[in-house]
Amino acid sequence: MSITVSFPALFSERIGGVESVDLEGDTVEATLRALTERYAELGSLVWKSLNLNPVLAVFLNGRQLKSDELDVKVRAGDEITILSALEGG
Amino acid sequence: MRNSNNGGGFDPQKVWYTRCTIDLNTRSIHIEEVPCGNLEDVLGGFGRSFQMLMTRDVSDAFSSNNPLIVNTGLLTGSNVMTGLRTYFSSYSPLKHSNKGLPAAIWSAGSGKFGSKMKWAGIDEIVIEGKSSSPVLIVIEEQPDGPAVALSPAESLLGMDTHKKILALHAEYSDAHFAVIGPAGENYTGCYFAAVAMSTENELKSGDDKCRFAGRGGMGTIMGSKNIIGFVARSADKHTKLAPETKELNKKIAQGPGSTKFREANKGGLGGTWSNFPILHKTHTLPQNNFRPNGDDTPTSLFRETLEDQFVIKAESCYRCGINCHKNIYEKKSDGSRGSFRAKFDYEPLNLLATNLGVDDPTTAWQLVQRGDNLGMDSISLGTTIGYVLDYNERHPDKPIMNGATFGDAEKIMALVEDTGNGQLPELGHGVKRLSEQCGETSYAMHVKGLELPAYIPETNPGYPWAIAGGHMTMATFMALVMEGDTSMDYWVKAITQKGLYQVRDDLLGTCKFGGLSQKMAVAALQVEGSLDISLEEMMAAVRRAYLRGLAIERKQGYEDSEYTLPDQVFEQPNPNVQTESFVTREFFAELQDKVWAVFNKEIEAL
Numbered sequence: 001m002s003i004t005v006s007f008p009a010l011f012s013e014r015i016g017g018v019e020s021v022d023l024e025g026d027t028v029e030a031t032l033r034a035l036t037e038r039y040a041e042l043g044s045l046v047w048k049s050l051n052l053n054p055v056l057a058v059f060l061n062g063r064q065l066k067s068d069e070l071d072v073k074v075r076a077g078d079e080i081t082i083l084s085a086l087e088g089g
Numbered sequence: 090m091r092n093s094n095n096g097g098g099f100d101p102q103k104v105w106y107t108r109c110t111i112d113l114n115t116r117s118i119h120i121e122e123v124p125c126g127n128l129e130d131v132l133g134g135f136g137r138s139f140q141m142l143m144t145r146d147v148s149d150a151f152s153s154n155n156p157l158i159v160n161t162g163l164l165t166g167s168n169v170m171t172g173l174r175t176y177f178s179s180y181s182p183l184k185h186s187n188k189g190l191p192a193a194i195w196s197a198g199s200g201k202f203g204s205k206m207k208w209a210g211i212d213e214i215v216i217e218g219k220s221s222s223p224v225l226i227v228i229e230e231q232p233d234g235p236a237v238a239l240s241p242a243e244s245l246l247g248m249d250t251h252k253k254i255l256a257l258h259a260e261y262s263d264a265h266f267a268v269i270g271p272a273g274e275n276y277t278g279c280y281f282a283a284v285a286m287s288t289e290n291e292l293k294s295g296d297d298k299c300r301f302a303g304r305g306g307m308g309t310i311m312g313s314k315n316i317i318g319f320v321a322r323s324a325d326k327h328t329k330l331a332p333e334t335k336e337l338n339k340k341i342a343q344g345p346g347s348t349k350f351r352e353a354n355k356g357g358l359g360g361t362w363s364n365f366p367i368l369h370k371t372h373t374l375p376q377n378n379f380r381p382n383g384d385d386t387p388t389s390l391f392r393e394t395l396e397d398q399f400v401i402k403a404e405s406c407y408r409c410g411i412n413c414h415k416n417i418y419e420k421k422s423d424g425s426r427g428s429f430r431a432k433f434d435y436e437p438l439n440l441l442a443t444n445l446g447v448d449d450p451t452t453a454w455q456l457v458q459r460g461d462n463l464g465m466d467s468i469s470l471g472t473t474i475g476y477v478l479d480y481n482e483r484h485p486d487k488p489i490m491n492g493a494t495f496g497d498a499e500k501i502m503a504l505v506e507d508t509g510n511g512q513l514p515e516l517g518h519g520v521k522r523l524s525e526q527c528g529e530t531s532y533a534m535h536v537k538g539l540e541l542p543a544y545i546p547e548t549n550p551g552y553p554w555a556i557a558g559g560h561m562t563m564a565t566f567m568a569l570v571m572e573g574d575t576s577m578d579y580w581v582k583a584i585t586q587k588g589l590y591q592v593r594d595d596l597l598g599t600c601k602f603g604g605l606s607q608k609m610a611v612a613a614l615q616v617e618g619s620l621d622i623s624l625e626e627m628m629a630a631v632r633r634a635y636l637r638g639l640a641i642e643r644k645q646g647y648e649d650s651e652y653t654l655p656d657q658v659f660e661q662p663n664p665n666v667q668t669e670s671f672v673t674r675e676f677f678a679e680l681q682d683k684v685w686a687v688f689n690k691e692i693e694a695l
Contacts, residue, residue, distance in 0.1 A: 008345060009606060010571070013587075045572060054370050055571050057348070062356050085358055086367050086567045087349040087602075 003031045003074050007042075007082040014041040028060055029070035031080055046082070057085040090131075090163065090212060091122065092619050099621045101125040106133070106212040109237045111226065113314055114153065114218035118237050120211070128622065128630040129596065132614075133162040133212065135195035135557070136596035136634035138178035141215070142193040143641055150182040150191040150306075151276075151313045153218050159206075159267075159319065160213035162598020166204035167617040168330050170338040171603035173406050175203030175267065175286060176595065177307035180645075182280040183469065183519045184305055184538040188646030192537065193638070194305030194557045199406045199600055200286030202265040205321035210235030220315035227261075230323035242317035246274060249462040250285035251297040253318060258292050261320050265292075268318035270464020273308035275511020280518050281469035281540075282308030285461070289407045290414075296429035297458070298416065300406060303466035304558045305539065333616045337609060342410030346604015350413040352403045360403070360415040361435035362392050365443075368544075371667040373570055375444040377495050378475035379534050379545050383665035389448040390438060398450060400426040401433075413602045417454055431458040439543040440471025441505075445478060446495025456498075456505060463509025468558075472540035473520040474504050476533050489527065490516065531656035537647065542566070546654045547663060550672050550680055551584045553652035554688075556592070556638035561601065564591035575671035580680055585687040589635045593627075596634055633695065640692045652681060 006020035021038070025031030032052075036043040046053055051067075058065045059081040060072060074080070091105045105122040112118075129136030138158040147155045157179045164172040175198055180191040206214075209230040214237070216226070223242040228235060245253050250270040257266045266287045273282035283303040291298040302308075311317075330338075341347060343356065351357025365387060368374035372381040388394060392415075395401070400420045403412035415434070419427030431454035441460060442453035460467050478495045481488040490513065493500035507513040515523055520540050524533030534541040536552045542560040544567070546552055551565025560566040565588040569575070594601050597610060605613065611627050614620045654672065662670045 006345070044574070048573070053571075055367050055567075057358055059356065064353065064356075064358070081345065083345055083348050083358075084567070084571060085349065086364055086571060087361060 002076055003078050005035055005080045008084050011042055015039045027071050027073055055086045057083045101127050101131050104131045108213045109211050110215045112217045113220040129634050132596040133160055134176045134596040135178055139637050147180040148190055150180045155180045157216040157310050161203045161207050162596055163618045164613055165598030166207035168334045169613045169617050170341040170409055171600035172598050173199040173204055174598045177284055177302050179310045181305040182309050186646040190645040192645050193641045196302035196304040196307045197595055198286045198300045198302035200288045200300040201407045202267045202286040202321055205265040205323050208326040209321050209323035223315050223317045225318050227320040245317050250464045254287045261322055264320050264322035266318055266320055269308040269311050272464045272509045273312035276309045276312030278511025278514040278517045280306045280309050281466040283464050283466045284308045285464055290404050308464055331616050341603045347411045350411050350602045359392055362415055362433050364435045365391050372665045373545055373548055375439055375543050375545055377446050378479040381665050386448045387443050395450050430454045436543050437467035441467055444475050445501055447498055452498040459505050465509055468542050469540040472534050473516055476520045479532055534655055537651055546658050547666055547672055548668055551588050554584050562592050564588045569668055575669050581683045584684050590631055592635050593631045636691050636695055
């Protein structure tokens with residue numbers, strides 16, 4: 001099943017300007033693993049010591065997930081959005 | 090702005106902007122249309138003002154030949170959401186080279202003043218000389234075009250920023266305002282006075298919700314010229330919303346670029362304040378003068394902690410769906426909203442509380458609010474006070490000023506009060522000068538004479554190439570925490586290929602919190618600015634504007650050795666910081682060489 005994953009410019013810059021990608025996975029974490037398997041350049045951005053990079057925020061269909069919610073099941077048509085949680089101001 | 094390009098390519102010289110030149114020495118006022126010389130002139134902001142500053146030989150920020158330039162960006166006052174910026178540019182009394190020459194700087198703020206100025210028919214005001222008495226500069230829309238006049242301002246003297254705005258609001262209907270506080274009035278004692286700009290919410294609610302152009306002492310320059318404030322009076326002028334703009338605004342209000350600043354119930358992360366827990370995870374949140382101590386005291390100022398004690402309401406400047414203002418109100422016993430207390434942004438909250446050893450929320454909002462009322466840049470104020478407290482901790486036998494140390498709220502408040510009233514020039518002249526007087530410069534947190542924002546320098550070797558503020562004019566301040574890359578190649582590219590484009594919004598008139606992608610910015614310029622330009626042309630103009638900033642620094646005597654970090658970074662790495670320690674002197678020397686190898690060639694070619 002196809003899940004759409006979109007991400008910030010920081011990610012896009014590393015993979016030739018691609019802004020989102022459709023992937024397979026049955027949980028959020030599995031889908032993110034699929035992302036970094038397809039684009040190894042993103043691995044160090046998404047994962048820190050096998051855990052989600054703590055400065056990222058992950059949204060599933062517009063709802064922000066807590067760090068212990070990456071095992072949430074996903075369905076075809078779901079949208080995962082990855083964002084940097086750190087911004088100036 | 091008047092654009093007579095009619096297809097078939099874009100010629101900047103077919104665009105005119107309206108400039109008002111005021112000579113305060115002679116009280117003469119001249120309004121004219123000026124043709125743009127290049128795309129930077131068209132885009133506006135510091136892209137235009139720095140070209141004028143480049144032509145001036147200024148050795149003293151308070152000299153008569155140092156102009157104050159107040160202008161807008163092309164998208165200020167447009168239908169593009171966040172298009173609200175006003176820019177104040179001049180040679181700074183605060184930022185200066187080791188030769189003692191002032192650096193050029195700009196400072197930006199939102200609110201509604203810039204839009205009103207543009208709607209009144211003025212794109213830029215250039216102010217020369219100094220008035221012999223306190224004045225207001227009043228810009229008004231008239232049937233036959235814009236009118237600008239000087240008005241006596243003695244009655245406003247001594248009022249804080251908010252009271253000045255309310256007093257002006259009572260006198261001038263359908264207007265917005267930019268004013269200084271007591272710090273700007275007492276400019277010889279405070280070199281980091283800010284300019285406060287009114288918001289729609291402030292005028293309607295009567296609550297103290299101005300926005301600030303804080304960096305570099307532009308309020309000090311206003312004070313030195315005896316300008317107490319600006320009034321911009323005009324009807325609101327919104328054209329019909331184009332479908333493309335409507336789509337663009339939807340992306341700004343709901344898209345990923347502004348997520349950080351929106352509320353959780355709008356798919357956001359709750360504002361810049363949410364940097365607290367993220368940075369604290371790696372102990373990179375400044376504490377005790379940028380020296381995180383590894384404990385958990387910052388948690389007392391996490392947003393989630395304060396939600397029990399205060400009502401927190403997200404509000405905006407004007408017609409902005411992001412609602413980045415996180416305003417703190419008293420929480421009554423029944424849980425309802427009481428009186429307004431303060432606006433909590435990451436920088437003021439950290440630098441006037443956590444970084445000073447203050448962890449009590451009530452003390453925190455009082456310090457933030459008092460600094461705003463007196464009209465000071467919270468970054469320079471907080472960082473310089475941090476140095477004072479650090480010095481006193483190191484020298485208990487010979488403390489400076491009132492002997493305040495970390496966490497001493499009462500004495501810290503006294504430092505804020507005295508600085509804002511011009512009674513403590515040692516502090517008010519900034520941390521570079523103070524540390525040189527004290528003979529201990531290694532833990533003075535500044536680069537090139539401008540105090541650091543709330544990101545520890547160990548994590549950002551890109552700071553020295555910021556022009557007008559460490560985080561707002563060089564986007565490398567989050568890179569290490571975000572990406573963890575410590576390679577030389579990464580950092581050279583981060584500075585020379587990506588970080589400098591942080592200044593794009595400082596030409597366009599849009600707010601960085603809008604998070605417009607480059608493609609969105611070009612689309613906005615095409616639709617709302619009627620510019621037939623490409624993304625590449627916009628990026629090239631932004632790059633030239635940035636490089637001009639570096640070129641002016643060289644002109645003002647900055648040498649390679651001044652593009653560095655506080656010595657403490659190299660000499661005493663902090664073991665509590667849980668990111669990789671990589672900024673050694675050797676690393677930094679190589680970085681300098683490689684960055685200048687890129688920039689020097691381009692500066693010569695300008």
